[in-house]
Amino acid sequence: MSDDLSIRSDDTGFDRVLAFTVPSRNARGRVVRLGPVLETVLSAHTYPKVVKHVLAEALVLSALMGSLLKDEDAQLTFQAQAEGGAVDLLVCDYRNGELRGYLRHDPDLAEALEEGCSLEAIFGTGYLAITFDLAATGARYQGIVPLEGESLAQACETYFAQSEQVPTLIRVSVRSNEPRCVAGGLLVQHFPDGEEGRERLHVQDQHPDWEHVAVMAGSIRPEELVDPVLNLEELVWRIFHEEDEVRVEPLLPLQRGCRCTVEYYREILSRFPEAERLDMRDETGMIPVDCAFCSKILHIPA
Template sequence: MSEQTQPSTGFDRVLHFTLPDRDARGRAVRLGPVLDTILSAHSYPAPIRQILAEALVVTALLGALLKDKDGQLTLQAQTQDGVVDLLVCDYRNGELRGYVRHDRARLDELGPAPSLFALFGEGYLAITFDLVATGQRYQGVVPLEGGSLAEACQSYFFQSEQVPTLIRVGVSHSSKGCVAGGLLVQHLPDGEDGRERLHARLDHPEWEHVSTLAGSISDDELVDPQLDLESVVWRLFHEEREIRAEPGAMLTRGCRCTADYYRDVLSRFAAADIDGMKNDDGLVVVDCAFCSRDFAIDLP
């Protein structure tokens, strides 16, 4: 495959690719305007902006693995004793959203670049795949360990899915905004579908080759807006006999909150419960954490 057989991807779009001779598949993404929109919903301090940007990239990469276009991928990191007690992001059909809840006073004591452990303590990472087409839900939970969310997700795939996985994420902050990019590569011997993967090995020679090449990607390459995603993949794997690449869905800020949606949810509560939620004006005010908006719902 030549480097330019597909249209170039810019910001806020995923690139799908496979290496048929190596039994490997991958996803690449670079977030720009969508990332700024999500981060601007709250006045997040720099360390929280950093961890949320990383989480949104990982969520976009994992969400792009879904074959069910109406399915949803949810990534949630949670702890009871951490400075960050909740981080949640989800992806559905190209819609991306995320939110972080944290203790600002404790965060200020950590300095400008706290570690993952400093932020979360002994937390856990839950990854949930909701498949609308089949009505099935798959969830894996692993300790929130390693130097980054990407490393924790790699552990999830090997422990819960028996799929050797490499994930790299880069984030750049400037006066022009935030740019974040990511690369995910997986080893899928015997094909992607319908096979037992218990035999997948981290020391498989094909996987060693692919992971070594993919692991050479730099943060600068991941966030460079002048380097399209096709070129990133081509740089890494240009010596392969065949690379199959296809642009994925456009990414948008996907907060799905509307007054009608909340009115429908509240209509399922008992009248006495609704009365207890009303303010002095007789309205139920719902706060959407994802987009930082209040919805005043008038119910009988």
């Protein structure tokens, strides 16, 4: 694997999501690799190494799952809340190719964490909530699972098994060598309804097609997911090159997206009673708003 991160993002797959299907196996998936966008999100705060790794993993998972949404302006929110550990809050979301994320932690406890520790060591006791907001219909779907296992990816596999009953394999890799951080991920699923126009497929973990796909996808090595020389199309081909057909579709390029504008917060503050807004003012007569996602302080007219 090369350490050269200067290759153009459109050649390597940095900050891209690639959709793919394996029609003969009734499988679909996403593969993503984050580079500059990940660095931008992480640079908003000073995170110890282990919690930086956790936030990078959460951003990869948000891109993988969020890109499954088909409707414009639909949003995925990935939120972990816990107590008794180094991290008590983690929030990421994905909408129209825009990613943002934030993690709140105890600096002393976070510095003491060892690489490769479990979710319990990082979070203590808590839960992971995955929420899909569909702008076209206004519908909201949410699944909640315990923060258990060795990784957030494992918790997300539990979410798909319990909340959506869709056999799902997820692999995430993070390389956090200073000063750069690169992360990649792979998500593969059994089609819940088969291909469009076909009869509904009975989805089950023991289905021969799914067993085959899971073995092939599970063979991916962590270093391949973050290798800047291996583009996303080549990565998918390495896994499924023995199949009759593999269809790929590049999705929206990824970017850091934050809604911290004066207009956005003015609209939110307008929902508060006037007396409360007056109490929020500082000595300049403005309302200071601290955006946790990008670490900016905006001053909003009261």
